[in-house]
Amino acid sequence: MSWVTARIKVQHTSREMELTAVNLAPTKRGFPAGFSEERLDETRQLLDTRRTGFSLEAPFYTDDHLFNLDMQAIFGQSWVFACSVAEIPEPGDYVTLDYGPYSLIVLRTDDGGVNVLHNVCRHRGARVLTADNGTTGNLVCGYHSWTYSPEGDLIHASAPGEMEFDKACYSLKRAHGKIVAGLVFLCLAEEPPADFDDTARIFEPYVAPHELAKTKVAYQQNIVEEANWKLVMENNRECYHCDGHPELACALFPTWGLTDETIPPHLEDVWDRNQQAQASLEYRCRRYGLPYEVVEELDTRVAGIRISRESLDGQGESFSADGRRLVKKLLGDLPDFRLGRCSMHLQPNSWFHLLGDHVVTFTVLPINAHRTLVRTTWLVADDAVEGVDYDLETLTHTWKQTNLQDKNFVELCQRGAMSPVYEQGPYMKSEYQVEAFINWYVTRMREHVG
Incomplete structure (x- = not known):
């Protein structure tokens, strides 16, 4: 299995991941090493005194110990978006995901599961x-050829002269997948958090018509x-900065997140x-039986979500300069290209844009306290032919540029958070979803530290 992959800078390596979060191993109390009772009290105080409507204190963006706690309390407990089935379409196909100290294999099974x-x-x-x-059959470690089944069972670890041992005791450790x-x-x-199934029932009717299994x-x-990573997520949760996205603003209305009361004069026509x-x-959605209503429960459930179907400018079909479709093939059983974008945010690490002609998925994978991998994947109909049904550069142009612009914005914020004079700043009314994300984060951390 292969697809076109681009890397900006040098993607993190497994070795780097090990070096940047070596202190995550839990202490007897279940917290990362280095978390003394005094440090836990300091963390609780930071959480308890967090100013509503303001950004977090600097240590939440800069401190290595708090990052390790994030990995345990958030990424070690939440349902995390890994990939789409288009990335692992056949049995034996796999992707590997590294975040914090963790490295995971997500492997498609013969029965269509993972x-x-x-x-x-x-x-x-x-x-x-x-x-x-x-793509793999059995999983073979390249060091000493220990061999595991797709279920993680150890099936081969022999060497001349070695005594037999119970292989059943040495299976790969498993995580949950769905x-x-x-x-x-x-x-x-x-x-795992039990309410994810309820969240899935919310978004499945919006996503299912795009038929990602056929992309x-x-x-x-x-x-x-x-x-x-939190600065990356905060940046995504608002459009207050969208004047800095000229390519995206061709199709995405820059009034996103605003209301009648907060529209500035220069955007009234828009x-x-x-x-x-x-x-x-x-x-059109009512005519076709497609859900479009806003469902917003970003901080009122463990598996926080916001989803809706929203209009695009111009022709209203796709992320292009004039809003016209970028791929000639409709996805799934959709009846019309003019379906705007189905926009979904999921806590803690993902957002999605599902259009009539293609889908864009975004995965946020923390590396350390001040580095984050953002993975963007463009999906098209499985029978769409590059150069015939779409031009790859045109298809990806808007979000490639937008991602680079967002990279610059969040890096400016990170440098500011590391300054001795940084202090919390207020969120604007249009940034209410940033507040919801931070409230969700603080709630999850409070639950973890007690």
Whole structure:
């Protein structure tokens, strides 16, 4: 299995991941090493005194120990978006995901499900699979050839003269995995959050008509941003900065997140055009039986979500300069290209744009306290032909440029958070979703530290 992949800077390596979070090993109390009772009290105080409506204190963006706690309390407990089924379409196809100290294998099974295995050999801890993606039968560690089944069972570890031992005791460690409407999620917790199934029931009717199982990867971009993962997520949760996205603003109305009361004078005409386009879109959605209503529970449930179907400017079909379709093939059983974008945010690490002609998925994978991998994947109909049904550069242009602009924005914020004079700043009314994300984060951390 292969697809076009681009890397901006140098993508993190497994070795780097090990070096940047070596202190995550839990103490007897279950917290990362280095978390004394005094440090836990300091963390609780930071959480308890967090100013509502303001950004976090600087240590939440800069401190290595708090990053390790994030990996345990957030990424070690939440359902995390891993990939789409288009990235692992056939049995034996896999992707590997590294975040914080963790390395995971997400492997498609013969029955169409997924196995999620920790990518740590039970012999001496070597990475079993080292490629970002590929196809495999059994999993063979390249160090001493310990061999595991797709379920993670150890099936071969013999050497001349060695005594027999119980192989059943040395299976690869497993995590939870599930597929919902073609999106693949994993969870490292022994007991995953139970409300994810309720969240899945919310978004499945919006996503299912795009039939991701009948798509393929057109392109994948990996960008390492020199910023804390929370700054990456905060940046995505608002459009206050969207004047800095000229390519995106051709199709995405820059009034996103605003209301009648908060529209500035220079955007009043755009606001009126947006309202007309939205009314037309909702009419078509009702005609076709497609859900479009806003569901917003970003901080009122463990598996926080915001989803809606929203109009695009111009022709209202895709992320192009004039809003026209970028791919000639409709996805799934959709009846019309003029369906705007189905926009979904999921806590803690993902957002999605599902259009009539293609889908863009975004995965945020923390590396350390001040580095984050953002993975963007473009999906098109599996029978779409590059150069015939779409031009790859045109298809990816808007979000390639937008991602680079966002990289610059969040890196500016990271440098500011590291300054001795940094202090919390207020969120504007249009940044209410940033506040919701931070409130969700603080709630999860409070639950963890007690």
